[in-house]
Amino acid sequence: MSEAKRQAAEKAIEYVEDGMVVGVGTGSTVAYFIDALAGIKHRIAGAVSSSMQSSEQLRRHGIELLDLNAAGPLPLYVDGADECDPHKRLIKGGGAALTREKIIAGASEIFVCVIDPAKQVDVLGRFPLPLEVIPMARSLVAREIVSRTGGQPVWREGTVTDNGNWILDVHGLSIIDPMDMESTLNQIPGVVSVGLFARRPADVVIVGGAPATVL
Numbered sequence: 597m598s599e600a601k602r603q604a605a606e607k608a609i610e611y612v613e614d615g616m617v618v619g620v621g622t623g624s625t626v627a628y629f630i631d632a633l634a635g636i637k638h639r640i641a642g643a644v645s646s647s648m649q650s651s652e653q654l655r656r657h658g659i660e661l662l663d664l665n666a667a668g669p670l671p672l673y674v675d676g677a678d679e680c681d682p683h684k685r686l687i688k689g690g691g692a693a694l695t696r697e698k699i700i701a702g703a704s705e706i707f708v709c710v711i712d713p714a715k716q717v718d719v720l721g722r723f724p725l726p727l728e729v730i731p732m733a734r735s736l737v738a739r740e741i742v743s744r745t746g747g748q749p750v751w752r753e754g755t756v757t758d759n760g761n762w763i764l765d766v767h768g769l770s771i772i773d774p775m776d777m778e779s780t781l782n783q784i785p786g787v788v789s790v791g792l793f794a795r796r797p798a799d800v801v802i803v804g805g806a807p808a809t810v811l
């Protein structure tokens with residue numbers, strides 16, 4: 597699958613225009629995008645990063661890192677996903693970067709999502725849905741998830757997000773109404789963010805292959 601990830605990521609370079617500040621996601625697919633971005637770094641104004649991991653890679657390539665507050669609205673955000681449905685709604689957060697990813701996606705005009713074909717599903721939920729939670733609220737949030745959704749939360753023990761919080765992965769969901777599920781989970785006290793991108797889906801999905809498919 598890494599070849600498909602690379603193909604999708606390299607295709608996304610076509611969306612980068614001169615002088616842009618580019619929003620950059622997190623994960624193994626985006627890592628290929630960052631490598632490709634390095635080849636045209638003289639053409640862009642810089643990047644806004646969604647994680648320490650991506651920031652480190654961007655820095656290594658000498659790509660200027662900008663603060664989102666200073667950069668303002670972004671023309672383009674490129675990120676991967678763990679699942680993608682036919683409406684370009686996504687599950688994200690397998691790498692625990694969902695909160696900053698959601699912020700940058702929300703601040704961006706065009707969200708280009710780069711995936712390999714295995715990420716395509718008809719109904720979201722086979723991949724356990726990640727939630728970032730405030731540590732003291734972990735048990736409360738877990739109980740509420742069970743009673744409000746019937747899903748089974750599992751604490752990703754040992755993982756601390758870039759924001760100092762914890763991750764619960766919710767298993768056993770078949771997400772028939774992603775917008776409703778996103779709202780339901782967002783309303784639980786102690787939830788920082790939900791790795792369901794239904795209210796802010798991708799605008800463009802690039803599926804790796806030879807050639808890559810643009811949806």
Ligand SMILES: O=C[C@H](O)[C@H](O)[C@H](O)COP(=O)(O)O
Nearest residue numbers: 623624625676689690691693
């Ligand atoms: O928190 C991580 C992100 O949401 C990633 O974009 C997602 O997990 C996909 O990662 P990968 O490209 O490594 O499959």
